[in-house]
Amino acid sequence: MPKYLWQVTYSTTGAAGLQKEGGSARRDAVTRMVESIGGTVESCHFALGSHDMFVIGTLPDNIAAAALSIRTAAEGAARSESITLLTPEEIDEAVNRRTDYRKPGAE
Known part of the structure; x- marks a missing residue:
């Protein structure tokens, strides 16, 4: 399954929700969402800077990634950017x- 890095930025509404329920509850909610579409979450980290959260996980395909992105954006609490991650072996295949x-x- 393809591996992704999601960079998440909260809106003011999302930040207020995070403040109310905490980081562990948010991680658990993200994990449930990813698992509901057939994926897995490998790691979830909050950060200081231009992005509030980084999540690494797998999904069945790009359509699943688009579904998560659209759903997240439609709710208005956060914006996520999906980045496809490649292994060194996949890069070996690409350069050849x-x-x-x-x-x-x-x-």
Whole structure:
């Protein structure tokens, strides 16, 4: 299954909810959501900076990732960005895959 990194940023409503229920409850809610669509959560971390939470997990496919993103955005409490993670072996396969490419301006 593809692995993803989700960068989550809370709205003021989401931050108020986090303040009310705490980090453990939020982690558990995120885990239930991911599991409900056939995925797993590997780790969940809160952070200081431009993003409030980072989650690493797996999902069956990109459609499942889109479903989670749309649902999260529709609720209005948080915005998430899904980043597909690749293993070193997948990069090995990618760099060895033949492609037909010509850089701009080259003959």
